[in-house]
Amino acid sequence: MDxxxxxxxxxxxxxxxxxxxWPENYWPRQLLSLFAIALIGGLALYLGTAALAYHFLFDKRVMDHPxxxxxxxxxxxxxxxxxxxxMVLPTALMFLLEVRGLSRLYDGFPSGPSMVLTLGRDLFGFLFFTDMMIYWIHRLLHHRLVYKYLHKLHHKWKIPTPFASHAFHPVDGFLQSLPYHLYPFLFxxxxxVYxxxxxxxxxxxxxxHDGYYSVPDNLKYFVNGSAHHTDHHLYYDYNYGQYFTLWDRLCSSFKDPSAFNGRSLVVEAENKKK
Known part of the structure; x- marks a missing residue:
């Protein structure tokens, strides 16, 4: 964030x-700046992306679902x-530690063929680590001793819209974002890239959360998309993954999406109207 x-x-x-x-390297100023950037920028990104997804991708017929x-x-x-x-306050604190030079973030890339290897390491490492950590954090949030205090709020939206994507209890939301901030302190x-x-x-x-289930057939096996996550909201104990289906498959929590098997929410909603 520097x-x-x-x-x-x-x-x-x-x-x-x-x-x-207040000089530019004064840490209270940096913390306030990071908080403002993360809050305003994060909300703008959330509202803007969710609004676009709602207007162009979300099938509004599901709003008739009971x-x-x-x-x-x-x-x-x-x-x-x-x-x-x-949610943003602890996030800004993590950013502050990065800005103060305590992380392993670095500038630039080496030249030549090693640049491709370094970029590949960063991309693969970040995706693998965060996908794995979010799976286990998300699954922990479903534990009966935790669920009703933190994660139940997000499952209030059984038929989520794109605007449900950030509608969490603040502790829940930060915990599920923690792997993104933790990674550059470890690797x-x-x-x-960050x-x-x-x-x-x-x-x-x-x-x-956008209800757009159209995924290329050759990616359906690997990618955890909206169809998978919609079933998670409906059935709770399946499809905890963030990007991929790997950990759900390894840990027996994978459910083949209902939308891929002719049981879409749109059909259910239209049947209820009849």
């Missing part, structure tokens, strides 16, 4: 926001907006 601060400080924060007595709540979209957005500041990662993944992760989270 790349973002390096841009924002001279263009906004130093000339217009902070007094001269499990779709009255005023659900408004409730999803309200929950997200109220939880966001509390080397390029700073640009920022790209931060945006990508937020967009992916929206995508698995």
């Amino acid at each position: 790349l973002v601060l390096d841009f924002m400080d001279p263009h906004l924060f130093t000339p217009y926001v902070y007094p001269e007595s 499990l779709f709540l009255r005023n659900q979209i408004r409730l999803e957005i309200a929950t997200s907006m109220m939880s966001a500041p509390l 080397p990662l390029n700073k640009v 920022l790209t993944f931060f945006v990508f992760v937020n967009m992916w989270t929206v995508s698995i």
Whole structure:
């Protein structure tokens, strides 16, 4: 996140926001800046991506399903907006540790063939580690001693819309994002790749709630998409994965999506109307 601060400080924060007595490397200033960037930028990314997915991908016929709540979209957005500041605060603290040089984030890539190997290591390592960790964190959140206090709120949306993607209890939301922040403290990662993944992760989270089930046949076996995650909201004990189906298959929690087997929510909704 120091790349973002390096841009924002001279263009906004130093000339217009902070007094001269607060230098750019003053940690309370950095923390406030990171909190503001993460909160405003995160909400803008969430609302913008979810709105696009809702208007262009989400099949609104499912809103006639009996499990779709009255005023659900408004409730999803309200929950997200109220939880966001509390989710962002520990996130900003993690960003601060990175900015203060305590992570293994690095600038640039080596030249030549090693650049491809390094980029591949960063991409594969980040995806594998975060997918594995989120699977186990998500599964822990379904434990009977934890579920009703933290994760039950997110399962209020049995027929989720794209706006449900960030509608979590704040502790739940941060725990499921923790692997993204933990990775660069354990393994080397390029700073640009890290920022790209931060945006990508937020967009992916929206995508698995968008109700758009069209996935190429050759990817259905591997990719945990919206069809898989919709069944998770409906049946609870299946499809905990984030990106891939690997850990669900290894740990016997995989469920072949109902939408791939002719049992779509749209059909159920239309049948209920008859």
